[in-house]
Amino acid sequence: MKPTAAAATPQLLRRVNAQSVLGFIRNTESATGTELMNHTGLTRASVIAVCEDLIRRGWIRELDARGEDQPAGPRKGRPARRFEFNAKAGFVLGIDIGAATTTAAVADLRGTVVGRSSEGFRAADIPAAERIDVVDRACRGALAAAGTGPGSVLAVGAGIAAPVDRDGKVLVTQHFWSLFDVGLRAALQDLHGWTVLLENDANLAALGERWRGSGAGVDDLVVLLAGERLGAGVMESGRLLHGRGGAAGEMGYLDLVAGVGSSDGIASLARQWSAAAGGPAAGGPASARRVFEDAAAGDPAALAILDRIADRMARVIATVASFINPEQVVLGGAVADSAQALLPGITARLPRLTATPPRVTVSPLGDSIVTVGAVRHALDYVEANALELELSLSAGPRL
Amino acid sequence: MKPTAAAATPQLLRRVNAQSVLGFIRNTESATGTELMNHTGLTRASVIAVCEDLIRRGWIRELDARGEDQPAGPRKGRPARRFEFNAKAGFVLGIDIGAATTTAAVADLRGTVVGRSSEGFRAADIPAAERIDVVDRACRGALAAAGTGPGSVLAVGAGIAAPVDRDGKVLVTQHFWSLFDVGLRAALQDLHGWTVLLENDANLAALGERWRGSGAGVDDLVVLLAGERLGAGVMESGRLLHGRGGAAGEMGYLDLVAGVGSSDGIASLARQWSAAAGGPAAGGPASARRVFEDAAAGDPAALAILDRIADRMARVIATVASFINPEQVVLGGAVADSAQALLPGITARLPRLTATPPRVTVSPLGDSIVTVGAVRHALDYVEANALELELSLSAGPRL
DNA sequence: GGCAATATATTTAGCTTGTATCTAAATTAT
DNA sequence: ATAATTTAGATACAAGCTAAATATATTGCC
Known part of the structure; x- marks a missing residue:
């Protein structure tokens, strides 16, 4: 008899609090321990412990004491340690797969797009293998433009013009999409080990619009x-x-x-x-x-x-x-x-x-509405699973 | 600067695990410590600690060792302590407020309806105070039929034929409802100290249908x-x-x-x-x-x-x-x-x-569809906030 | 330059809650 | 009676948090 619910162990607390700290630091330029205390409600000791955890895992970095452009803050007292979100610890891919063309965008973990590439399909009725190949080429192109490689991709959001259910499965209807799209997910997973999140393109447009649109x-x-x-x-x-x-x-x-x-x-x-x-x-x-x-x-x-x-x-x-x-x-x-x-x-x-x-x-957002939403979708996944994801640590972007 | 998020303290673990135990035991006749271990993934020590917590708070009770109708279970070994959900630790009210009549139902914490009462409105355009009075009479009637009193009510779900937003506020439109319904919430709160959850009647119908309908x-x-x-x-x-x-x-x-x-x-x-x-x-x-x-x-x-x-x-x-x-x-x-x-x-x-x-x-569900949903709505609230609610403990139902 | 004030960092002790493990107890089967 | 089995209860310990005391680095003033 397998348990229906996982027991809440003390480690859960760390996960919750780490998510809280990470969530705040992700949306700010940099933060001191005191700022994190104020925003998370944790004590200093816990904040420091969490931060050192996050540093070890590669999600944040400690800035050199008293760097250049430190924001105002208090002028007196012992200088605070500053932490910043490591936006380049990994990247996400957002893909818009249309009928005639496909566009891939690479974004860092703050959502800044750092690479983009489009490819056209030779015809509307090309075989699945060729379609996957074109999508893959767009992805590689975008990664190259970003100066990084497949190994740094933490998640992929992909939008298609077909119904996709909550589990990312394509509804089998009259659309010819259905056949090839389930293939896409597995193909990119096999090729690069990526986690691919399929979604309906209009749904991604909604995500994108709420994130960076009107x-x-x-x-x-x-x-x-x-x-x-x-x-x-x-x-x-x-x-x-x-x-x-x-x-x-x-x-x-x-x-x-x-x-x-x-x-x-x-x-x-x-x-x-x-x-x-x-x-x-x-x-x-x-x-x-x-x-x-x-x-x-x-x-x-x-x-x-x-x-x-x-x-x-x-x-x-x-x-x-x-x-x-x-x-x-x-x-x-x-x-x-x-x-x-x-x-x-x-x-x-x-x-x-x-x-x-x-x-x-x-x-x-123009015609980038779906790719923006696809990036957001991938980021949502990364943020929700940050502490379960392994960052392959390295100096600078990996190839 | 107030914290944007509450820190996760060790007490959170207990709350989570207690919810897990309570959620399981609520949906079963009675359970032993071993059964709770299997379903919650907790160790025996934790299960016992949680159960004693819940007993102290009044949500569950320990059955006399080896009572009458113990279910099969293992025949050998030291007899297990059995715990059961205390379904009569409190009650909820579900109210359907129609244009011509209003119906109130009292249910125990397992959702079994134990009292019901209807009242008609004298006319469609009676003043708010009178309408509230009629609703209150229906509530008292239902409580009396259930053999309990206002003090045992942990939450009230009420359905009206007007838009109600997520926070229970009535949308002010052409409906004359809007005026009196905000009054209803405050009135019942003032009269009896009840927590009143207003909802749209069709929404409650959906809750009811999913719970006990088709x-x-x-x-x-x-x-x-x-x-x-x-x-x-x-x-x-x-x-x-x-x-x-x-x-x-x-x-x-x-x-x-x-x-x-x-x-x-x-x-x-x-x-x-x-x-x-x-x-x-x-x-x-x-x-x-x-x-x-x-x-x-x-x-x-x-x-x-x-x-x-x-x-x-x-x-x-x-x-x-x-x-x-x-x-x-x-x-x-x-x-x-x-x-x-x-x-x-x-x-x-x-x-x-x-x-x-x-x-x-x-x-x-016939014409009880809204009251059933209202009961479910109130129970949802009670279950979500069980560990924050105070049960006024007493032997048997209170008056 | 020395010293107080200030803000932060670090350490230590203690609390809650969990797991893991061992021993005791109560019941059934042989 | 004794062995097997199942649960109860107790002990040791680990993770994580708070709280309070202590240490450190910087600013500003004399």
């Missing part, structure tokens, strides 16, 4: 990712919603429900919009910005198109507002550039459609 | 509560969704979005259905079961009505399936009796409307 600090946030398709990433109370099979926010069928006919529904809206904005789906850049330029110039036909799109978007947002009641909805993805023109039309319609209209904004 | 063990669950109005309680990953202002699942406006016209929309659907089923809203029992009886008899007009209702419900469920992807949707509330007739029509339509059709069931 949803900073918003706990109840929905990101509508409109690009190759329309998907929603939903955060409630600061947590991502997955649902049973990870299909929360999958609105492919929604036009049958919310629209008056499928030709005017949500799925086609994404295509229309993408085409109008010059996205990769259809239409091409020919019909591209002209709609928006014409609309800006006052052309009635172009304005009518924008109006219809705004109406559809407002209905989608109102529906999500009814079920989720988010504080804010962010429009992101390939069409974010053109979304600004839609905002007035959308916000004007919302009060008539829902009792709880959310704030609507446009993502400032 | 959603047992389902982590991603939506309950559609159709009675005086139509509301949804949404659970994702075992947690209730509130959204920014607690308005998650509020579908009052949804007909503007999902319907082709408001007269055929969701809000009117609730009225139609309620009327057809003989609910309190309109129509009365005259037009009541006849629709369902006629439909069962094959009457085309009645069948058409059912069909239209099923179509609407299927669209609502499909929409929620797109955004939340629940494993199961439960139909509950006053119309649950008649919902069985709609199931085939709903489930038949779902696959065309969503890629992730949930299982659809009808609640077996």
Whole structure:
């Protein structure tokens, strides 16, 4: 009979307190023992013990006494030991795997992106092995640009345009993705020993937007990712919603429900919009910005198109507002550039459609929205498991 | 500068382990020290220490050695001390506050309902003080029926038909509820010293359904509560969704979005259905079961009505399936009796409307669905805060 | 330059809680 | 009766925290 719960031993205290110290020091430039005492509620003795533990494990470093740029602090008294988070103790990879291209970003443990690389797929229906190879090439390129190597990667976040459940398993549906993506996870694990965290791209967009986009600090946030398709990433109370099979926010069928006919529904809206904005789906850049330029110039036909799109978007947002009641909805993805023109039309319609209209904004992250979120996802994993992860210590970045 | 986090002290270990022991013993008839060791992973010494702690605090009791009905266990060896959860160490109240009536249920700490009482409101627009008085009378009645008194109440869960946010605050909207409900919380707190946990009634229905209804063990669950109005309680990953202002699942406006016209929309659907089923809203029992009886008899007009209702419900469920992807949707509330007739029509339509059709069931809890959920809500609070709560120890139930 | 004031570092003692291990007790089976 | 078995209880010890006393390094003033 195996225990259902692990016993709490004194070591747990150290883990909890170390996480507390590490969590604080990660978000500050550097900290003295006294500062850590004040913020964690621990006594000095415990703080020092924890710090020495963290130094031994490589997560923080002690600065030379009285270095150069010490912040003000008290001028009198024995000088304090200063500790700083070792942001270069390892790196994370954030990957955006699209239909046509894939982008990998390398970030240090504070989330600063230090390398980036993109690769295109030869065709849409290439075999799984080739697709994995292209993704791997993008990863290696990004690592090289960062001046480090595969050995320094502590976790990998990867976004795909398919439902992914809480355990990182891809929902098997009509998407051809399903077949090759489970392969990706295992492949990168086998190739480099990486821990790969698969997620839905819209979900990662939500993480990214809350971290470094226009949803900073918003706990109840929905990101509508409109690009190759329309998907929603939903955060409630600061947590991502997955649902049973990870299909929360999958609105492919929604036009049958919310629209008056499928030709005017949500799925086609994404295509229309993408085409109008010059996205990769259809239409091409020919019909591209002209709609928006014409609309800006006052052309009635172009304005009518924008109006219809705004109406559809407002209905989608109102529906999500009814079920989720988010504080804010962010429009992101390939069409974010053109979304600004839609905002007035959308916000004007919302009060008539829902009792709880959310704030609507446009993502400032551009087409890096998914990679930023993927980096955040990987960092979340690293931060949650910091004390279980082994840092291969070395001077400087490893190759 | 106040600490942002509390330091983890050795006492935390005891709290964690005591919760572990208490959590196990609560869900079993009685347990020996050895059984507790096996399930918690603690050593015997720790288990005994924890148990004696819990006995001192009143949460568990030691049974007389070798009582009557000891379960099998090992036949040889020194007889084991047996501990049991003290289910009568206190009680919780679960209240359903409707528009016309209010019902209070008293349950022991295992959730067994031991008292119940209902009171009707004189009119819909009575002043707040009177409404509070009626609720209080229902509570006293239920406590009397349970053979106990206000002093034994450890927590109160109360469900109302208005948005309630995560902190138990009522969203101020058009509902007249808002005014009086904040009053209710403070009033019961002042009158009896009770901790009152306000929640949306549909949310409580979801808690109840997952606990003792048809959603047992389902982590991603939506309950559609159709009675005086139509509301949804949404659970994702075992947690209730509130959204920014607690308005998650509020579908009052949804007909503007999902319907082709408001007269055929969701809000009117609730009225139609309620009327057809003989609910309190309109129509009365005259037009009541006849629709369902006629439909069962094959009457085309009645069948058409059912069909239209099923179509609407299927669209609502499909929409929620797109955004939340629940494993199961439960139909509950006053119309649950008649919902069985709609199931085939709903489930038949779902696959065309969503890629992730949930299982659809009808609640077996009848009109106690909200009180059951309210009891569960109160128990959740008590269980989470058990070691912080003071039990006024006494022999037998207190008055 | 010496000295007080100040802030931090370090040490020591003690408390809580846990594990591990050994011995005692109570019951059943032989 | 005796052996086997199972649990209870006691002892020793380790991890981690607090609290209090002591030591150290720096600033500022005389």
